[in-house]
Amino acid sequence: xxxxxxxxxxxxxxxxxxxxxxxGVAGIxxxxxxxxxxxxxxxxxxxxxxxxxxxQSLADGPVLGFQYDALxxxxxxxxxxxxNHWAGHCIPLSPIDFEARPGIPHSGWPITFDxxxxxxxxxxxxxELQTERPYDFDFWAKRIGINPLPFDPDIxxxxxxxxxxPTLFGHTYADRLSRxxxxxxxxxxxxxxxxxxxxxxxxxxxxxxxxxxxxFTVRAKRFALCMGGIEIPRLLLLSNGVAAAGLGxxxxxxxxFFGDHAAVRPSMRFLxxxxxxxxxxxxxxxxxxTGGVFPAIALSEATMRKEHLPGVLFHLIDSEVSPGEVxxxxxxxxxxxxxxxxxxxxQVANLFTDLDGVTNSFYREMSGDREPLIDRPWYxxxxxxxxxxNPESTVHLVExxxxxxxxxxxxxxxxTELEMRAVKRGTELFxxxxxxxxxxxxxTDVLREDYTWPDFVARGKHHCGTTRMSDDPRTGVVDANxxxxxxxxxxxxxxxxxxxxxxxxxxLTIGAMSIRMADLFRTHAMSGEL
Amino acid sequence: MDRFxxxxxxAFLKAAVGSVMGAGAAQAxxxxxxxxxxxxxxxxxxxxxGVVESDAAALRAALGVxxxxxxxxxxxxxxxxxxxxxxxxxTVHVAGWTLSRSExxxxxxxxxxxxxxxx
Ligand SMILES: Cc1cc2nc3c(=O)[nH]c(=O)nc-3n(C[C@H](O)[C@H](O)[C@H](O)COP(=O)(O)OP(=O)(O)OC[C@H]3O[C@@H](n4cnc5c(N)ncnc54)[C@H](O)[C@@H]3O)c2cc1C
Numbered sequence: 001x002x003x004x005x006x007x008x009x010x011x012x013x014x015x016x017x018x019x020x021x022x023x024g025v026a027g028i029x030x031x032x033x034x035x036x037x038x039x040x041x042x043x044x045x046x047x048x049x050x051x052x053x054x055x056q057s058l059a060d061g062p063v064l065g066f067q068y069d070a071l072x073x074x075x076x077x078x079x080x081x082x083x084n085h086w087a088g089h090c091i092p093l094s095p096i097d098f099e100a101r102p103g104i105p106h107s108g109w110p111i112t113f114d115x116x117x118x119x120x121x122x123x124x125x126x127x128e129l130q131t132e133r134p135y136d137f138d139f140w141a142k143r144i145g146i147n148p149l150p151f152d153p154d155i156x157x158x159x160x161x162x163x164x165x166p167t168l169f170g171h172t173y174a175d176r177l178s179r180x181x182x183x184x185x186x187x188x189x190x191x192x193x194x195x196x197x198x199x200x201x202x203x204x205x206x207x208x209x210x211x212x213x214x215x216f217t218v219r220a221k222r223f224a225l226c227m228g229g230i231e232i233p234r235l236l237l238l239s240n241g242v243a244a245a246g247l248g249x250x251x252x253x254x255x256x257f258f259g260d261h262a263a264v265r266p267s268m269r270f271l272x273x274x275x276x277x278x279x280x281x282x283x284x285x286x287x288x289x290t291g292g293v294f295p296a297i298a299l300s301e302a303t304m305r306k307e308h309l310p311g312v313l314f315h316l317i318d319s320e321v322s323p324g325e326v327x328x329x330x331x332x333x334x335x336x337x338x339x340x341x342x343x344x345x346x347q348v349a350n351l352f353t354d355l356d357g358v359t360n361s362f363y364r365e366m367s368g369d370r371e372p373l374i375d376r377p378w379y380x381x382x383x384x385x386x387x388x389x390n391p392e393s394t395v396h397l398v399e400x401x402x403x404x405x406x407x408x409x410x411x412x413x414x415x416t417e418l419e420m421r422a423v424k425r426g427t428e429l430f431x432x433x434x435x436x437x438x439x440x441x442x443x444t445d446v447l448r449e450d451y452t453w454p455d456f457v458a459r460g461k462h463h464c465g466t467t468r469m470s471d472d473p474r475t476g477v478v479d480a481n482x483x484x485x486x487x488x489x490x491x492x493x494x495x496x497x498x499x500x501x502x503x504x505x506x507x508l509t510i511g512a513m514s515i516r517m518a519d520l521f522r523t524h525a526m527s528g529e530l
Numbered sequence: 531m532d533r534f535x536x537x538x539x540x541a542f543l544k545a546a547v548g549s550v551m552g553a554g555a556a557q558a559x560x561x562x563x564x565x566x567x568x569x570x571x572x573x574x575x576x577x578x579x580g581v582v583e584s585d586a587a588a589l590r591a592a593l594g595v596x597x598x599x600x601x602x603x604x605x606x607x608x609x610x611x612x613x614x615x616x617x618x619x620x621t622v623h624v625a626g627w628t629l630s631r632s633e634x635x636x637x638x639x640x641x642x643x644x645x646x647x648x649x
Contacts, residue, residue: 152617428619431628435616438609443626 002178004048005189006213016042016184017530018521019206019220021191021235023047024081026493027226028169028177029126029511033518035180038525042218043177043185044208046227047078049170054211058190058402059231065393065412067457074461075228079187080170082228082461083507088166089294090127090508091159092120092135094311096301097502103308104418106257106389107500110471110480119512126511127164128172130291134162140293146281148295150437154302155429159313162508163285163292188213192404193239194223194490200243202488209404221530222489224517229258229463229496230395234409236467236477236484237397248467248477248484255395257468258413259387259501261460266317266380267427268444270434279379279439282316298503299426310418311386311503312426319380381430384460385422386503390414395466415453424451462506467492468499482517493517566640566649569604572624573641576634581622586646589639593632603640608632 008014018034020027023045031043047055060072068074075082093113100108124131133139140160141148148158177185186208193207205219225232233255237246248254272279285294299312387393398410424446431442445451470476473485478497484490493514495506524530576582583589590596595603615621615630622634629637643649 428628432616432619432621435621435628435630436613438613442628444628445626447623447628448626 001180001184002174003184003186005044005186005208005216006210008186008210008214008216010214010216012214012216013205014042014216014218016040016218016220017525018042018222018224019044019218020224020226021206022081022225022227022231023079023170023185023187024226024228025083025169025507026228026510026514027224028080028173029123029514030224030226030493030518031180031183031185032126032173032176033515034521035176035183037182037518037522039182039521039530041183042220043183044189044191044206044218045079045185045187046190047076048187049079049174051076051078051084054403055188055190058404058406060402061230061408062398062400062410063413064398064410065414066453067455067459068411068413069459069461071230071409071411074459075230075463078170079174079185080168080172083167083169086166086507088127088164089505090129090162090164091504092116092512093502093504093509094298094301096304097311097500097504101305101308101500104310104388104500106391106475109469109499110476111469116509116512116516119516120508122515123508123511124162124291126167127162127508128167128291129162129164130288134291135160137295140286140295141281143288144281144286144293147278148281149278149297149439151297151433152436153300155300155433156297156314157300158282159296159298161294161296161505163287163294189216190404191227191235192406193241194235194247196239196242196247196487198242200247201486203247203490211403220489222491222521224491224493226493226514229466229494230409230411232492232494232496233395233466234397237409238406247490248487250486251474253391253468253475253477255409255466256391256393257389257465257499258393258395258411259389259464259498260413261384261462261501261503261505262387262415262419263382263384263458263460264423264427264446264454265382265456265458266319267314267383267423267446268431268442269319269378269380270431270440270442271378272440279316279318283318283379297430299422299429303429307425309425310388310422312422313384313503314426314430315382315384317380317382319378382458383423383426383430384458384503385419385426386501387464388416388418389465389468389500390416393465420453460505462495462501464495464498464501464506467494467496469497470499481520482513491517566604569637569640570644571641573637573639573644576622576624576629576638577641579622579624581624582631582635582638584638584642586639586642586648589635589642593635593639595639603636608636 017039018041020043023043034041055077059077076084095113098109098112137158137160188210189208191206191208194203195205196203203223205217209215236248236254239247282295285292297314393414394412395409397407400408427446467477469478478484478492482491583592611632612630615632620631621628
């Protein structure tokens with residue numbers, strides 16, 4: 001059933017075996033997997049079927065550290081959650097991402113890739129993706145009919161990122177949720193607090209409120225938090241009725257280790273000898289009857305191990321924007337703001353020496369035409385990098401309040417030297433491979449000694465690490481099953497449990513982990529553990 | 531001011547990608563004058579950056595060439611060496627461009643010979 005919580009009477013108490021908080025990818029997948037199980041499930045979703053300004057305002061909060069999107073824009077509060085505005089790129093984590101890696105402090109999961117691999121297979125259909133050899137690069141290159149670039153396998157690996165349509169989980173699965181007999185989903189239901197027993201070892205109930213509607217209580221034997229990597233720590237920290245530091249926070253880890261995938265777009269511009277068809281394999285998305293593939297180029301495990309580097313991923317963007325055009329834009333911006341742009345000498349030089357690039361820019365502006373007058377094979381690869389686990393990178397409660405009077409959460413994201421090293425070394429190796437293979441030559445600022453983070457570093461809005469997984473309660477908030485340490489019945493399914501995040505977009509893994517959690521809950525239900 | 535105050539795309543395309551990297555006969559064929567001019571411009575930028583040897587003799591020795599006629603230098607015979615440079619990370623940075631050390635030396639040699647009025 002799919003119900004509007006605003007229709008409930010004031011102070012109602014609802015009972016269930018399992019209460020899922022959050023109806024995004026994680027919550028919906030968990031609920032769908034439990035349809036037909038012996039469990040009575042309640043799913044509580046803050047939003048409705050559509051975007052609502054006031055509900056969305058609950059997600060707001062200040063950005064306190066490194067540049068970031070406004071928090072209210074970096075996820076969505078409605079059924080389906082952020083899948084209502086995601087891009088649909090899917091890729092599993094790599095085996096190395098699960099390992100404790102020398103040179104990457106705090107890295108490693110308490111589970112391995114093999115523990116998740118069958119769940120990855122089962123997750124594919126939820127994202128409307130192909131199921132036949134989805135991550136076999138040679139298979140897809142053959143189907144597309146273009147040969148992969150011959151990168152040195154010790155340096156780079158081609159990977160077939162899968163493309164979801166992208167699946168909007170709310171709209172796609174609302175029907176199945178409404179027909180489910182043992183799952184009742186409540187829309188417009190905002191969980192404000194979890195009430196624990198006197199030793200803070202078990203959650204008894206969730207306190208829920210509707211905007212312009214009733215407040216009510218949900219009691220359950222088990223709770224699964226699926227509200228994403230920012231709202232989950234927020235709710236744990238707000239649930240401080242018994243444990244002053246919040247639930248699951250006896251070691252002060254809730255909200256720490258925030259990470260996201262960031263990207264330098266572009267990290268270089270390269271000039272290919274000619275329009276190489278091989279490059280089309282990587283510079284386009286290729287769609288099929290089911291699913292699609294967007295090939296990308298990842299730093300190899302061998303190099304990551306040898307040089308102790310975080311994960312790095314390149315997307316080949318066919319931009320037709322040359323350094324000359326960039327220079328022109330920079331000069332104009334600089335003049336507009338009344339300041340000189342960086343590296344002025346080079347900008348001027350580029351203007352004089354890259355005349356057809358500048359012609360393109362003027363031509364496009366004058367004609368309003370997006371097609372360049374002079375067609376040249378420029379590519380502007382985007383470099384996405386893994387953020388390494390950093391305890392100083394946090395989300396934490398701030399003194400601002402939302403419309404329920406609840407403390408908001410602020411984001412203090414911090415990058416380290418390791419990420420900068422990954423960007424520089426990744427760029428350098430990529431340029432060297434372009435030269436070795438004979439593709440072309442590249443121009444970049446990234447390799448300058450005085451290079452610093454650019455004004456715009458793209459963010460994936462992949463909120464990872466804030467309730468990280470570890471066997472040891474001193475180094476993690478949840479155990480290998482996603483259960484909050486020290487609590488018997490509180491579970492989390494989210495990228496917030498990722499202790500290390502690789503370069504892979506996280507949502508396929510979130511889906512896989514929800515399926516794994518559903519299996520665990522079914523087993524517990526059968527064995528009477530629930 | 532040099533026509534090439536800094537390394538530019540157009541010259542680079544012709545000199546590095548167009549002639550040296552371009553597929554073609556392996557034997558030495560005289561290089562087109564425009565390409566030589568571009569290579570000289572690139573060479574000046576390389577010399578200014580100081581990333582390779584600065585005089586013709588040292589450049590010749592580093593490259594292992596004895597050719598007297600600079601115009602026959604720019605042939606596809608350098609391709610394998612340039613690729614090897616990239617493979618081993620033997621590269622130099624000139625005005626934001628990453629070049630193989632050998633191609634940087636070749637261009638620098640051309641510029642240095644021009645300076646001496648030898649080509
Ligand atoms: C612009 C953009 C593009 C993206 N592109 C990609 C991509 O290409 N590939 C990829 O893998 N990932 C991508 N992502 C990330 C992806 O959207 C998330 O990883 C994914 O949606 C997370 O799923 P989730 O269920 O954990 O959280 P969400 O989808 O955020 O869902 C959480 C749900 O919980 C609800 N909720 C929150 N607080 C409460 C509360 N207190 N009570 C009740 N309900 C609550 C919210 O309303 C929401 O519906 C993108 C994200 C953005 C913003």
